[in-house]
Amino acid sequence: MQTLKKSADALEKLMRMIFTVCGFIAVAFVLLITVFLIVSGTPAIGEIGITDFLFGTEWASTAKEPLYGILPFILTSVYGTFGAILIGVPLGILCAVFLTKIAGKKLSAFVSGAVNLMSGIPSVVYGLVGMIVIVPAVREVFGLPDGANLLSAILVLAVMILPSVISVSETAIRAVPKEYEEASLALGATKTETIFKVILPAAKSGILASAVLGIGRAIGEAMAVMMVAGNVANMPGIFKSVRFLTTAVTSEMSYSSGLQRQALFSVALVLFVFIMVINLILNLVVKREKK
Amino acid sequence: MRGLKKVCSTLIAAGLVMGVLSGCSTEEEVNTVSTDGSTSMESVISFLSEAYMDKNSDVKVTYNPTGSGSGIQAVQEGRCDIGLSSRNLKDEEKESLNETVVALDGIAIIVHPENSVEDLKVEQIAKVYKGEITNWKELGGDDAPIVCIGREAASGTRDGFESITGTEDSCKYAQELTSTGDVVQTVSSNPNAIGYASLASVSDSVKAISVEGVKPSNDTILSGDYKIQRNFVLVTPKDKDLSDTAQAFYDFCLSKDADEYITKAGAVPVAK
Numbered sequence: 001m002q003t004l005k006k007s008a009d010a011l012e013k014l015m016r017m018i019f020t021v022c023g024f025i026a027v028a029f030v031l032l033i034t035v036f037l038i039v040s041g042t043p044a045i046g047e048i049g050i051t052d053f054l055f056g057t058e059w060a061s062t063a064k065e066p067l068y069g070i071l072p073f074i075l076t077s078v079y080g081t082f083g084a085i086l087i088g089v090p091l092g093i094l095c096a097v098f099l100t101k102i103a104g105k106k107l108s109a110f111v112s113g114a115v116n117l118m119s120g121i122p123s124v125v126y127g128l129v130g131m132i133v134i135v136p137a138v139r140e141v142f143g144l145p146d147g148a149n150l151l152s153a154i155l156v157l158a159v160m161i162l163p164s165v166i167s168v169s170e171t172a173i174r175a176v177p178k179e180y181e182e183a184s185l186a187l188g189a190t191k192t193e194t195i196f197k198v199i200l201p202a203a204k205s206g207i208l209a210s211a212v213l214g215i216g217r218a219i220g221e222a223m224a225v226m227m228v229a230g231n232v233a234n235m236p237g238i239f240k241s242v243r244f245l246t247t248a249v250t251s252e253m254s255y256s257s258g259l260q261r262q263a264l265f266s267v268a269l270v271l272f273v274f275i276m277v278i279n280l281i282l283n284l285v286v287k288r289e290k291k
Numbered sequence: 292m293r294g295l296k297k298v299c300s301t302l303i304a305a306g307l308v309m310g311v312l313s314g315c316s317t318e319e320e321v322n323t324v325s326t327d328g329s330t331s332m333e334s335v336i337s338f339l340s341e342a343y344m345d346k347n348s349d350v351k352v353t354y355n356p357t358g359s360g361s362g363i364q365a366v367q368e369g370r371c372d373i374g375l376s377s378r379n380l381k382d383e384e385k386e387s388l389n390e391t392v393v394a395l396d397g398i399a400i401i402v403h404p405e406n407s408v409e410d411l412k413v414e415q416i417a418k419v420y421k422g423e424i425t426n427w428k429e430l431g432g433d434d435a436p437i438v439c440i441g442r443e444a445a446s447g448t449r450d451g452f453e454s455i456t457g458t459e460d461s462c463k464y465a466q467e468l469t470s471t472g473d474v475v476q477t478v479s480s481n482p483n484a485i486g487y488a489s490l491a492s493v494s495d496s497v498k499a500i501s502v503e504g505v506k507p508s509n510d511t512i513l514s515g516d517y518k519i520q521r522n523f524v525l526v527t528p529k530d531k532d533l534s535d536t537a538q539a540f541y542d543f544c545l546s547k548d549a550d551e552y553i554t555k556a557g558a559v560p561v562a563k
Contacts, residue, residue, distance in 0.1 A: 060444075132476075145436035148465070227473070230467070231469070252445050
């Protein structure tokens, strides 16, 4: 009896250790990546000079006298993300309203299924469709010589962030107590008034969280954007061929060497800082919601 | 003495091969052939080395993608067995090194199939890419803006195209794409586009125009009539012999057997 208990105890201890180790694996990877990026990303910034690097407007990494200014990438990423949010978030919120307040149970389940399916589509597929449908369409509609530009990237990104925006806003809207809605309707407000003046304000912080999540998704996307944005290191303009922070890394990493390679690590570090800040904001928003 | 050594090593090699054949688990020594140089030659050299290693499991061929200049330097300093260069050697380099052309690389200039332009001069192509000619009208085509499609900065094809047309670091691209397939796809979907791609990857969805009156094909590239082409060169030292393993790989690259792999890699094998 005694020995049985002992062995059970030992098993408990062992399992406890295994669980703890697994729990810390995620932390270990985050730490590892952070340390790696800082170690490999800072030397080039030092060599190029932080102002030349962050605010230089020209990137010519393989020229005889190379220039490593990443301001075009930073601005492109910021504008591109902002544009995607501008289109994707209102669309996503209205879709979430439809799912929770307008559609019947069956229809809602069907649309939800489609949204979930959408989040599972690999980004290269979005890129492919963008390249074959959106890029020529943008060219035709705006009468441009070439359709691979910031606008095409924004359109693709706007669609890509929809699933996360929809699902988070949907949860937020469902969390609004039913009494609010009933009280508003009982006071004689129409359904539309109730949605815009009562439900959405009450779900405000959740909706804000969905927007921040969308920003994170948009700024980190590489593959789809690479296929539709043209990839020339221009200062951004809506109809110009542009390169994002992510695509700057992916398009040159495979053959780069020396300072060029180090500078690409630095670009990755800048991107990483952006994502960290966005995550921090997300955490703050979510915390405020809980209070 | 040397002959004896050779006989010995041949015997040992034969012994090793026998060992492998009979399935003995003797610790076989892996012989390596190191290659170093041109990134443009990556696909040629990897097709060749993979095929060679399939047949000779005791040999390992390594490849260090550093660029033609560094590869040539590496041979001079004895840091690798065979250097890979996508340009011919300069006269001063020829004093200490041998060059052997292993394959030819033809770069096709492609446009949309509906484009009426059929022929361009190298000079005109350079002007188009530098942004000095911006409308197809100036080249005898329709009144439409020209959209220059190119490859990313580190691409070997871009390096080849820009060095042949003399447009290094001065190209004004509308798009820089990361693969040959992307370039072909983009040109095929934009009536105003012009692009460049290895001849082997050009499909029916685009039109390869002739350059100075010569259509790109394996024959015109071999004869040298098609201008936008360059040599893929194996660089070896003059003053010392290759190791037996390296010599065997070198011979394989230049043999008729290698043609199939060179073609697969998108280059044109030289006549043998």
